[in-house]
Ligand SMILES: Nc1ncnc2c1ncn2[C@@H]1O[C@H](COP(=O)(O)OP(=O)(O)OP(=O)(O)O)[C@@H](O)[C@H]1O
């Protein structure tokens with residue numbers, strides 16, 4: 001691994017919920033997360049809906065402020081808390097850390113033509129010197145994301161574009177400022193299956209060209225496996241990272257019982273391997289509420305192997321067989 005570009009240190013995010021009529025309650029959407037992403041690395045973040053993936057992505061982009069802990073960004077030979085960055089350093093971080101969101105319809109202003117979505121960031125960050133140069137760069141970007149000839153797209157409004165085309169424009173806009181780090185949050189989940197691989201390959205090509213690092217958020221293990229092959233996967237459950245390591249190692253031999261159950265939904269083409277894979281029988285299918293998560297290991301109410309310690313003590317993420325696992329069984 002190269003030097004980490006961005007470090008997440010003991011980060012938690014608490015949201016207040018309800019409270020209009022009843023007592024105010026709180027949920028810990030992200031609970032004491034530690035991770036690092038190096039230059040040009042991919043970390044796929046996998047977990048069920050509501051486990052805190054988008055919240056973690058937004059925290060890493062400083063779109064949300066942590067309730068505790070810090071997000072550190074490597075800038076001018078030092079790690080600095082992104083919330084302490086000022087002036088030129090903050091601008092540099094903002095430029096270098098970009099989001100590709102899930103819903104391409106929500107990203108683009110419906111009243112603005114494609115060209116007006118692409119040129120402002122180029123001018124704002126002085127990547128283009130003037131409007132003419134910005135337009136030329138916008139054309140190159142559209143070609144790069146597979147929208148050609150670009151002139152055909154410049155004058156169109158978002159409503160005249162398909163979901164796949166819109167997502168390509170969202171990608172073009174995110175990469176236009178040459179970011180070092182991209183959070184791709186379910187970037188392909190709203191697209192047709194036939195388009196997904198194309199967009200995933202586009203994102204992988206961009207990484208080759210620009211040496212970008214990705215936090216690649218998905219609820220789909222098969223997509224994570226494809227996108228993060230030869231890289232790393234982190235599995236999240238109710239705000240915690242429960243397992244993190246090399247993609248193939250986790251897929252061939254998941255250690256955390258939760259990873260095992262998630263993987264049960266991924267088809268394995270190799271019948272020998274498929275037979276070898278033991279699937280745990282869950283004690284309960286119900287995902288506990290984040291308002292009152294079970295004490296100890298949050299997975300204990302569903303885990304088939306839970307022992308008394310699992311109800312008492314929160315397991316720490318520890319190194320087991322060359323990866324990190326948060327489970328008392330190891
Ligand atoms: N601004 C907010 N205010 C209150 N609660 C929030 C807020 N944002 C997220 N949450 C809650 O935090 C939890 C985690 O949400 P988050 O969107 O991070 O999950 P996710 O893993 O991205 O889910 P999905 O796969 O559905 O996108 C959820 O219970 C969600 O309702």
Ligand SMILES: [Mg+2]
Pocket residue numbers: 053054055185
């Ligand atoms: Mg999400």
